[in-house]
Amino acid sequence: MSRIGKRPIALPAKVEVQIEGQQISVKGPKGELSRSLPPLIAVHQEAQTLKVSRVNESRPARQLHGLCRTLVANMVDGVSRGFERRLELVGVGYRASTQGNKLILNVGYSHPVEIPFPPGIQIVVEGNNVIVVSGIDKELVGNTSARIRAVRPPEPYKGKGIRYVGEQVRRKAGKSGKAKK
Structure with missing residues (x-):
């Protein structure tokens, strides 16, 4: 499993996340960002953390796992700190x-x-x-x-x-x- 992909993303205070299918929107004090994720990747919100997981164990899903986790983490950092x-x-x-x-x-x-x-x-x-x-x-x-x-x-x-x-x-x-x- 991807070492980067399996790490949870901590959500700071004042950051809201909306997940609608493959579309993820992050809203914070500095602004709002949204991104469409590939269908091989799923994002789940648990309390004040986000978990990025793979739908299956195919090679493309494994390749995208760490990338998508980093993209979502950068969105959270951007709307909170910039x-x-x-x-x-x-x-x-x-x-x-x-x-x-x-x-x-x-x-x-x-x-x-x-x-x-x-x-x-x-x-x-x-x-x-x-x-x-x-x-x-x-x-x-x-x-x-x-x-x-x-x-x-x-x-x-x-x-x-x-x-x-x-x-x-x-x-x-x-x-x-x-x-x-």
């Missing part, structure tokens, strides 16, 4: 700002790059070079952060670009063979 990713801009003259529902990046191109916010995502710029992407849907927060990082990924010679806070960029030596730090 998720956040922080990115930093490294480079001379690199800066970010928000305008309406768009993020504007000046990262060394001849033009500013505009990225619209998807619904359900908040983007805040701290200073000129730290971008905070937050929301209740973990998948959407991660995808939005990856799209922002893909505008100018960190390069290995000088380390310039957009990176996650705390991300280690592997540096390469230049032509002379000496690594500058």
